[in-house]
Amino acid sequence: MSIVIENSSTHETSPSPASLTPVISADVSDYHRDGYLILRQFFDPALIQQISDEAISLLIERRDLIDTNNLRCRFQPHHQNGECLFETFDPVIDLSPACGMIARDQRLFQVLEMLYGEPAALFKDKLIFKPPGAKGYGIHQDYIAWKNFPRSFLTVLVPIDACSPENGSTELYAGLHHDGPLTPEDGAYHELTIDQLQGVKPLKLTLAPGDIAIFGGFTPHGSAPNASDVWRRQLYLSYNALSDGGDQRSAHYATFQSWLKERYAEFGKTETYFR
Numbered sequence: 001m002s003i004v005i006e007n008s009s010t011h012e013t014s015p016s017p018a019s020l021t022p023v024i025s026a027d028v029s030d031y032h033r034d035g036y037l038i039l040r041q042f043f044d045p046a047l048i049q050q051i052s053d054e055a056i057s058l059l060i061e062r063r064d065l066i067d068t069n070n071l072r073c074r075f076q077p078h079h080q081n082g083e084c085l086f087e088t089f090d091p092v093i094d095l096s097p098a099c100g101m102i103a104r105d106q107r108l109f110q111v112l113e114m115l116y117g118e119p120a121a122l123f124k125d126k127l128i129f130k131p132p133g134a135k136g137y138g139i140h141q142d143y144i145a146w147k148n149f150p151r152s153f154l155t156v157l158v159p160i161d162a163c164s165p166e167n168g169s170t171e172l173y174a175g176l177h178h179d180g181p182l183t184p185e186d187g188a189y190h191e192l193t194i195d196q197l198q199g200v201k202p203l204k205l206t207l208a209p210g211d212i213a214i215f216g217g218f219t220p221h222g223s224a225p226n227a228s229d230v231w232r233r234q235l236y237l238s239y240n241a242l243s244d245g246g247d248q249r250s251a252h253y254a255t256f257q258s259w260l261k262e263r264y265a266e267f268g269k270t271e272t273y274f275r
């Protein structure tokens with residue numbers, strides 16, 4: 001089934017400029033078959049520039065938040081020298097109004113409603129900076145078997161900088177989502193083995209600011225280190241189908257932060273807090 005979204009339809013963030021693709025066709029059956037969908041020129045690059053500006057301001061003006069004990073922040077080692085690099089704010093929409101506008105964009109919600117066959121609810125929002133040198137992610141599925149974690153979880157990846165394999169873009173493994181979780185449903189985070197990828201080759205995303213990629217919670221993905229000298233900043237906005245738990249963003253963050261606190265404590269890190 002093909003869907004067509006008129007750019008002139010309701011758009012809470014900013015009017016769609018004439019320069020954007022006038023009609024966006026998204027093939028819902030392809031999304032369900034492959035476990036991902038790419039929409040080119042979905043957002044106005046001027047809006048993405050606003051996010052870029054806010055992301056820079058956050059790094060300069062909110063140094064107070066960037067702390068290894070702050071559960072909002074994630075760090076990654078430099079892939080060569082091990083230096084600890086700040087990598088992510090999770091959540092981010094309470095810090096950045098522009099990120100919040102994108103997360104609640106009405107055209108985006110229309111696409112999600114077509115994919116789900118029902119309205120979507122925002123579940124999670126993070127801004128991954130992935131500075132030069134930052135190590136990537138092992139291959140995993142985002143679904144984690146916590147009580148009430150929605151099986152309808154999906155993520156909208158919004159690049160702020162152009163991304164490609166050179167700066168460690170996200171790599172998706174198509175068609176492996178049909179069997180649900182590929183690792184034990186024990187509430188722990190698991191990475192996938194080569195065998196579990198069944199010979200599927202990764203699609204290494206190449207996206208420009210304004211493009212988006214949408215992938216499901218069972219779609220295996222990961223990323224290589226950022227071996228370039230440029231940032232790879234991306235928003236990861238995650239949603240659930242409304243009938244699959246309703247609006248549970250606050251409940252998710254409460255669960256996520258107490259889970260993180262326990263994991264850190266296991267490594268002797270007991271001074272953690274959220275701010």
Ligand SMILES: O=C(O)CCC(=O)C(=O)O
Pocket residue numbers: 128130137142168169170171221222223236
């Ligand atoms: O940064 C990436 O490309 C992947 C991030 C990711 O998989 C995650 O945050 O779960």
